[in-house]
Amino acid sequence: MITDTQHRHDTIAAAVLAGVVGLAGLAALLTVALDATRHPVLVGLALVLTAVGFGAARWIARRMRERREDAADALAGAAWRAQNMPGHPLNRRDGSGVA
Numbered sequence: 753m754i755t756d757t758q759h760r761h762d763t764i765a766a767a768v769l770a771g772v773v774g775l776a777g778l779a780a781l782l783t784v785a786l787d788a789t790r791h792p793v794l795v796g797l798a799l800v801l802t803a804v805g806f807g808a809a810r811w812i813a814r815r816m817r818e819r820r821e822d823a824a825d826a827l828a829g830a831a832w833r834a835q836n837m838p839g840h841p842l843n844r845r846d847g848s849g850v851a
Contacts (some may be wrong), residue, residue, distance in 0.1 A: 782795070830843075
């Protein structure tokens with residue numbers, strides 16, 4: 753953990769500066785897009801579709817990650833039961849789960 757307050761202030765200042773520069777860059781790109789197309793509705797629709805696409809990609813990635821984690825948890829649970837609870841009904845070879 754960094755306890756130097758000067759370093760922390762430098763990091764905060766750099767983050768604020770990056771935010772300002774990023775917003776200025778986005779404003780410049782928006783201006784160029786509006787000048788190139790002359791259709792603000794088209795530009796707005798493209799921005800909305802881009803945002804929806806990124807949102808959908810994030811949702812899909814999160815669902816995939818959660819399913820992988822659930823599968824890994826189930827496998828770890830089965831391994832733990834097999835090692836620590838050999839008589840448990842879920843450890844049957846036929847997979848019926850009924851004793």
